[in-house]
Amino acid sequence: MRVIGAFALALALAACVKQEGVLRVVDGNVVEGAYVEPEAYAAFLRGAIAEERGEKEEALKAYAAAAALDPNDPEIWARIARVACLKDPSDHGSDAALARAFALDASYAEAWAVRAECAMARGDAAGAEAAARRAFDADRMATDLELLLARATDGGRAEATRDRLVVLTLAHAESVAAWRALAAWGLAHDDVALYARALAEIARRAPLDRAKIATAVKVFAGDGEIAIARTLAAAVVDAVSADGFGATSDEVVARLAVDAAIVAGDVERARLRATRTHLGLERAAGRAALLGAANVARDLALPVVAADPHARGAAMALAAVAGERGDLEALRAAFVGLKRAAPGRVPAECLVAFARTVARVVSDEEATRTIASTAHDAVVAGDALAAPVAVELTARGVFPEAELPLDAAIELAARRMQPPPDAALGGTHAQPAPTDARHELLALALARPASPRATELAKRLARVRDRDPLVAVAHARMALARSEAPDAAPLLARDPGDPLVAAAALDLATKRGDAATAARARATLIATARTPAERARTAQ
Numbered sequence: 434m435r436v437i438g439a440f441a442l443a444l445a446l447a448a449c450v451k452q453e454g455v456l457r458v459v460d461g462n463v464v465e466g467a468y469v470e471p472e473a474y475a476a477f478l479r480g481a482i483a484e485e486r487g488e489k490e491e492a493l494k495a496y497a498a499a500a501a502l503d504p505n506d507p508e509i510w511a512r513i514a515r516v517a518c519l520k521d522p523s524d525h526g527s528d529a530a531l532a533r534a535f536a537l538d539a540s541y542a543e544a545w546a547v548r549a550e551c552a553m554a555r556g557d558a559a560g561a562e563a564a565a566r567r568a569f570d571a572d573r574m575a576t577d578l579e580l581l582l583a584r585a586t587d588g589g590r591a592e593a594t595r596d597r598l599v600v601l602t603l604a605h606a607e608s609v610a611a612w613r614a615l616a617a618w619g620l621a622h623d624d625v626a627l628y629a630r631a632l633a634e635i636a637r638r639a640p641l642d643r644a645k646i647a648t649a650v651k652v653f654a655g656d657g658e659i660a661i662a663r664t665l666a667a668a669v670v671d672a673v674s675a676d677g678f679g680a681t682s683d684e685v686v687a688r689l690a691v692d693a694a695i696v697a698g699d700v701e702r703a704r705l706r707a708t709r710t711h712l713g714l715e716r717a718a719g720r721a722a723l724l725g726a727a728n729v730a731r732d733l734a735l736p737v738v739a740a741d742p743h744a745r746g747a748a749m750a751l752a753a754v755a756g757e758r759g760d761l762e763a764l765r766a767a768f769v770g771l772k773r774a775a776p777g778r779v780p781a782e783c784l785v786a787f788a789r790t791v792a793r794v795v796s797d798e799e800a801t802r803t804i805a806s807t808a809h810d811a812v813v814a815g816d817a818l819a820a821p822v823a824v825e826l827t828a829r830g831v832f833p834e835a836e837l838p839l840d841a842a843i844e845l846a847a848r849r850m851q852p853p854p855d856a857a858l859g860g861t862h863a864q865p866a867p868t869d870a871r872h873e874l875l876a877l878a879l880a881r882p883a884s885p886r887a888t889e890l891a892k893r894l895a896r897v898r899d900r901d902p903l904v905a906v907a908h909a910r911m912a913l914a915r916s917e918a919p920d921a922a923p924l925l926a927r928d929p930g931d932p933l934v935a936a937a938a939l940d941l942a943t944k945r946g947d948a949a950t951a952a953r954a955r956a957t958l959i960a961t962a963r964t965p966a967e968r969a970r971t972a973q
Contacts, residue, residue, distance in 0.1 A: 473502035477509060484512070489520040510534035511544040518551035527551055542571035602631075609639045625896070629653065629661045633668035640678030643669055647686045651815060654689060655869025656894055657901035659817055663693035667706070674709045685815040687712045688720065692818060695721045700732045707733075715746035719753075719782030723818050727754040745807070746779035749787035756790035764794060778808045785812070785822045785832070792831055800831045814838035815869055824848070828963035840872040846879065847906070847933055850966035853879055870894060871903045878907035882914035902928045909937040918945035925954050932961040936970055 480495030496513045503509065514530035527547075534544040545568035552561035602615045612634040619628030636646045646669055654662035666689035687710035694703035695717070707717035714737050721730035730750050737747035752767030784807055792800040804826075812823045820841040826832035827841075828848055837845060839856055846853045853876035857866050866873045870890055877887035891911060898904040905924055912919055921941035928934045935957040942951035955971055962968045 473499050473506075476502060477512075480512060480516075484516055489516050492516045493520070504533075505537060507534040507537040507541045507544055510537070511541065511547050514544070515547045515550065518547070518554055522551060522554035540571045542568045545571060606634075607638070609635060612638065623896070625653075625658060625661060629658075629665050633665055636665070636669045637672045637675075640672075643673065643678070647683050650686050650689060651683070651869070654685065654815060654817060655871060657871050657897035657904050659689075663689045663696065666690040667693040670706050670710055674705070684813045686710075688716075688813070688816060688818070691717050692720060692724065695724050695726050695729050698726065698729060700729050703729060704733060713780065715744060715750070716780035716782050718747055718750035719780050719784075719786050720818060722750045722753040722757075722786040723782060723822060725757070727758060730754045743777060745777050746783035749779060749783040753783075753786040753790045756794045761794065764790070778810060781810045781812045781823075782819050784809045785819055785826060788826055788831055789822055792826065792829060797829050797831050800826070800829075804832060811836060812838055812841065814840055820844070825963070840868045843868065843872045843876045844903070844933070847875055848936075848967060849964045871897075871901060871907075874907045875903050878910040878914075882911040887911060899923075899927070902931050902934050906933050906937045909941055913937075913940055913944065921945065921947060921950045921954065925950060925957070929953075929957050930961060932958060932963065932967055935961060936967060939970060 476495050476499035480492045480499060483489075483491035483495055493513065493516050496509055496516065500506075500509045500513065510530045510533040514527040514534065517524055517527035517530060531544055531548055531551075534541055534547075538544070545564050549561045549564035549568060552558075552564055602611045612631045616628050616631035616635065619625070619631060632646050632649055635642050646665065650662050650666045650669065653659075653665060666686045669686060670690035687706070690706045690710065691703055691712055694700075694706055703717055703721070704714060706712070707714055714733050718730045718734035718737070721727075721733060731754060734747040734750045737744045738751065741747075748767060752764055755763035755767060784804060788800040788804050791803055812819050814820075815838075820838065821844065823832050823837060824841050824844045827834050827837060827845055834842075834845065839854060843853045843857050857868055857873055857876035858880055859866055866876070868876075871894060874887065874890040874894060877884055877890065881887055891908060894901075894904045895908070898908050905927055909919075909921075909924055918941050921938040924934060924941065925938040935954050939951055939954035939958060942948075942954055958967060959971045962971055
């Protein structure tokens, strides 16, 4: 509330002496106002607490008591109007409370804000915009009122409002509240990039928010917004490194931050982030190998091997990039050296990168023996980089199925055309399944494609289906379950080397009667099939 400081100051002064007027603090300005009885503040406080808890009846009773004791404060009447409208927008008792507020102060911004909110609740777009403009005109430095104006503005003017909000935020760039307003606007308007940008700035300025932002990073990644997740993870890790506040112990966030530096080709920053998050240079080198960043992987791994010839993880990363470059002599030398090295636990990224190369260049059998004889860390749930490689290796019989995290096990089940693990199917809006959203959607598309939860997730993730293969496949499977057959060619074009995509495209094209696309999808699947179900589908 904008005048809660006034109540607090009045209450403090009342302990000393009762007087006709008091100094009041309103938005940082000291003004003289009417004396407020302690009982009025107590009633107001009860109302505010009840309102925050969602106890509307109790809030209205308490605010009414406050108004009886202090009928000349427009804030109390605005609060009554807000709660009344939230309780029942069709109850015009809120209008009477607003009339009392405006009679006391016709330019009171909070009262106009309540009128705008109530108009929106009633579907009165024109009234909402007019009231929101009055609120913003009364207090142009209040970012929450600019946000309200953005919400109330119709679609034809939304871009101009968005631009004003961005400009206003930049004018108050050091204000955490300004960035929070921008984040709220981005979230309300499904502007993911703007939301992430605001969160990155909040991470730099508000250490206590970093744990929540780290959670948002994982949600972005789980929703298929990998590029945004990497950028935001990097902001969190770098902010903690700069001032020492907060925590970067989350494994997924640390990996995404390092990946952002690798993708940018910034070896030094990758090294710093890997060190400061305790991820380690060997693991960072393995991730660079998985990303195909051969030079970065080499620059990260070589100093480790030079310092410790027995660093098997770094040696595996070097061997993996050598094999991917077609340098078979380097691969053979590395392979021999690894067999002679002292045993030690290696990062999962290094092992799966190396095993993928061995399976391609030597044989699946040799890759299987390498994995079986190497002590290694587990693949981390939510790791969108290492998990798909582990799934491919498992489909080839190379990687132990029992070591797959739940999200990877769902992908494997999809490739085998088997029911997904039960654990992936128990989610609701209030309590999601113990995996990320895109994998939960894939599991539901296979097992319960018509369920309300599947529909909810499909709608939420629709924005990424053009760039996330798992979400695209889930949408295709749900369409097939509805006996629909959208054009399969765009799906096949998204990732022609992905067997999940090829299988879904083949089924869509076959149902649609699109022989040309079906032939292309079948050819792709023949080249990539690893499971019995995939091989069987190519023969149909």
